[in-house]
Amino acid sequence: MTGYFEKLMVMGEKEIRRALVRLSSEILERNGGIDNLMVVGIQTGGAHLANRMMKIIEKSEEKAPESGLLDITLYRDDAPMLKAPQVGRTDLDSDLNGKKVVLIDDVIYTGRTIRAAMDALIDFGRPKSIQLAVLIDRGLREFPIHPDYVGRTVPTAPDERVEVLLREEGNKKDRVIIYGTDENAPAKKEEP
């Protein structure tokens, strides 16, 4: 990430863990348990978070809900501009007809990823409903899409980047960091 400077750490290990516990509880509460529930992580950041949430849910319910993995590269509306971006693995073995699907992603920004993910899901069947859980909502939506469960809302500017850095991807610690292009711009300090 050349040209970007670390501006602000929005969440650390503890904050991320607590947020995932809360998101998992909210999902269970809203859906009345894990019956007919299917948790689908969006590659790659969302997939790691979905894995962690599955463990939290399994601990609380003593049984894991159905789960899946979705790569949305082939459904992106900007794929031609990006010159054949790398395609990841999709794994949606279970029948999702009639299921309550909860999509998990790390950051929601323009909403285009979620649009692509919904298009992809519908090619696999007709879920009863699709809900969306994200760790970070950074605002700046371009599509009429709104998450049902949010870890933290962080107002950002378009020239900033929000990175969710997880241990699963070889990082030493879990962190959420905002990067900016202007080194001297004052960081928007937020109380956790």
Added chain:
Amino acid sequence: MNEGLDRHLLGLEGMSREGIEQILDTAENFKEIAKRPVKKVPALRGKNILMAFFEPSTRTKMSFQMAAKRLSADTYSISTGMSSLVKGETLIDTVRNIEAMAVDMIVMRHGFSGAHRFLSRYIDKPIINAGDGWHEHPTQALLDMLTMRDNKGGFEGLKVAIVGDIAHSRVAHSNIFGLTSMGAQIHICGPYPMIPMELEKLGNVTVFPTIEDAIRGVDVIMMLRIQLERMSKHLFPTSREYSTIFGLNRKRVELAHKDAIIMHPGPINRGVEMEPDVADGPRSVILDQVTNGVAVRMAVLYLQMGVTQ
């Protein structure tokens, strides 16, 4: 992305390891699409792909068409009998006219070795080689390599026997180029006039006098089709003699590694290069090759469409 891939896919000769790996990895992730209720993704929506087959083909053409359609591209096809080539139009003119109709990619099979390279000097759009004469058939070799990787895990030190008419086989040529650059050891066997001279100079290629020697201990046995349509009497006395000396039967299979897989690019001349009980036996991965062909061609179309000039 797309480092290691050229604008056109003309052959595997000189293609980098990264390029080959990128195609195989992408193909691996594309396999799952064939198992979906809706076997189609929108990645190449609105792209027009020309299928120009100037030689007969069933499975390669079908496989490319299926690959294109699963990526939502639109395909158009021309073949020799129907094209203006029979009216005396040159290949360049035919393809330039079609390019003028704004196709985005050209998949071509042609009887002349090097036809694609020649055309690539005059055409801007990516050209995918679906077989050129005796020269190369890169997507076949890539699907063979994907099948080997699925079964054997990798290529480093993998022993692959290729048996048959090497000289006239574009499948063998592409496999030899691709496999040697990935670190495999190639054992070659076939009638002497059908072995290219100085083949061993490529490195990691050894020519064996008998099929028994060639397949002893190998991990993969690839039998080539005897291309009776390309043969003259000088090269090929009788099918029965060929079968006796170079055919694969159950007894010969026993000489290979106990987990060896058996491959054939198809269409099989049953009872000539291979006995039916071997072709249909438990070690045969011939139909997996066909399945993998669609995924590999999807990867090639997808990635090549993204390569900028």
